Amino acid sequence: MAEIKTIGILTSGGDAPGMNAAIRAVTRSAIFNGLKVKGIYRGYKGLITDEIVDFRTQNVSNIIQMGGTILKTARCKEFTTPEGRQLAYEVMRRHEIDALVVIGGDGSLTGARIFANEFNFPIVGLPGTIDNDLFGTDSTIGYDTALNTIMECVDKIRDTATSHERLFFIEVMGRDAGFLALNGAIASGAEAAIIPEISTQVDQLAELIENGFRKSKNSSIVLVAESPVTGGAMALAERVKNEYPSYDVRVSILGHLQRGGSPTAYDRILASRMGAAAIDAIMDDQRNVMIGVRNDEIVYVPFTRAIKEEKHVNPRLLDTLRRLSI
Numbered sequence: 001m002a003e004i005k006t007i008g009i010l011t012s013g014g015d016a017p018g019m020n021a022a023i024r025a026v027t028r029s030a031i032f033n034g035l036k037v038k039g040i041y042r043g044y045k046g047l048i049t050d051e052i053v054d055f056r057t058q059n060v061s062n063i064i065q066m067g068g069t070i071l072k073t074a075r076c077k078e079f080t081t082p083e084g085r086q087l088a089y090e091v092m093r094r095h096e097i098d099a100l101v102v103i104g105g106d107g108s109l110t111g112a113r114i115f116a117n118e119f120n121f122p123i124v125g126l127p128g129t130i131d132n133d134l135f136g137t138d139s140t141i142g143y144d145t146a147l148n149t150i151m152e153c154v155d156k157i158r159d160t161a162t163s164h165e166r167l168f169f170i171e172v173m174g175r176d177a178g179f180l181a182l183n184g185a186i187a188s189g190a191e192a193a194i195i196p197e198i199s200t201q202v203d204q205l206a207e208l209i210e211n212g213f214r215k216s217k218n219s220s221i222v223l224v225a226e227s228p229v230t231g232g233a234m235a236l237a238e239r240v241k242n243e244y245p246s247y248d249v250r251v252s253i254l255g256h257l258q259r260g261g262s263p264t265a266y267d268r269i270l271a272s273r274m275g276a277a278a279i280d281a282i283m284d285d286q287r288n289v290m291i292g293v294r295n296d297e298i299v300y301v302p303f304t305r306a307i308k309e310e311k312h313v314n315p316r317l318l319d320t321l322r323r324l325s326i
């Protein structure tokens with residue numbers, strides 16, 4: 001294996017709180033180990049358009065507490081083509097980058113896997129997404145912060161829901177996964193969560209209403225995971241308005257505010273540990289793996305498993321939510 005002297009680092013896909021803490025950890029850990037670091041701006045796009053600068057330890061000073069990503073991010077169409085990846089590879093070789101650390105979600109790690117295989121190039125991934133939908137890690141960078149943001153928002157909506165005795169449908173992000181909705185519901189004491197993972201099996205709304213979730217309460221909060229499978233909060237609210245006209249229904253879509261803000265201590269620590277582990281993995285000749293944390297231990301998860309295997313929501317959490325919402 002060729003000696004690795006210089007690593008490149010980029011963030012890609014949707015930003016997530018804690019990405020900066022990860023950039024800092026990768027950069028400092030690499031420099032600590034005698035490696036050079038190049039920061040690549042705007043994800044894979046910057047790799048193609050050559051937006052690459054030398055990173056020193058000062059480049060990552062004072063960023064651990066910042067949301068977003070100082071490296072910027074993008075979803076790059078060109079990188080999905082062989083021609084785009086060829087260009088990216090040439091730019092990378094010109095900069096004498098010997099290995100890459102990619103921080104991002106599902107799509108970004110899919111790109112990393114293809115690129116690594118195509119050019120037999122060492123890439124290590126860090127799971128950076130609020131969705132928590134990557135297999136092989138208990139948590140992804142940004143998930144805990146987004147969960148806390150959701151909890152704070154729902155606490156506020158609860159004040160008005162209670163005062164007006166209303167039924168609120170609150171839509172949260174998660175792409176095709178219900179982790180944010182389910183755990184957000186438990187954390188905020190919501191009455192129910194409607195998530196894509198079980199939408200195909202039952203009519204969750206009918207079940208909810210039939211079980212009389214408003215029997216003992218005058219106001220209720222239901223978290224809905226955004227997804228074509230759940231139909232989203234708007235559609236569910238419309239259905240309730242038609243079928244149960246006596247309910248005073250409102251909708252709130254939390255949107256991109258879930259992606260912002262200063263990362264929680266949990267996300268900063270997770271990102272710091274994972275960032276340092278990415279450099280250990282590179283020095284250890286690991287290839288095409290995502291860094292995960294399982295049962296508080298660092299693990300290496302092959303890209304293919306991280307992307308292709310389904311991460312299941314814990315069915316016991318649904319049961320807990322149901323029991324606590326009476």
Ligand code: F6P
Binds near residue numbers: 129130131174175226
């Ligand atoms: O993957 C992170 C995420 O925030 C998803 O939860 C959401 O579906 C998507 O990104 C939104 O993407 P965009 O910011 O490009 O609209």
